[in-house]
Amino acid sequence: MERKQYIREMDELTDTYCEGCLVKQTLTKERSKTNAxxxxxxxxxxxxTIQKIGEAFMQQHKKG
Incomplete structure (x- = not known):
C-alpha cells in the first residue's frame, strides 16, 4: 500500500468516527484532554485501528 493510501485510510476513520465523538467530548469536560x-x-x-494502520505503514517504510 502506498503512503497516501495509509494516510487516506486514517483520515477517513478520523473524519467518520472521531470528529464530534461524544465519548471524547465528555471525557474532556469531565476529566481532561489528556485523559480523553x-x-x-x-x-x-x-x-x-488507526494505530494498527500506522504500525503497518512504519513496517513497510522500514523495509524500503
Missing part, C-alpha cells in the same frame, strides 16, 4: 486522548489510544476501537 489516553482513552482514544488505549481503549477506543477506532483509535486502535
Amino acid at each position: 486522548h489516553r482513552f482514544c489510544i488505549t481503549e477506543c476501537s477506532i483509535g486502535l
Whole structure:
C-alpha cells in the first residue's frame, strides 16, 4: 500500500468516527484532554485501528 493510501485510510476513520465523538467530548469536560486522548489510544476501537494502520505503514517504510 502506498503512503497516501495509509494516510487516506486514517483520515477517513478520523473524519467518520472521531470528529464530534461524544465519548471524547465528555471525557474532556469531565476529566481532561489528556485523559480523553489516553482513552482514544488505549481503549477506543477506532483509535486502535488507526494505530494498527500506522504500525503497518512504519513496517513497510522500514523495509524500503
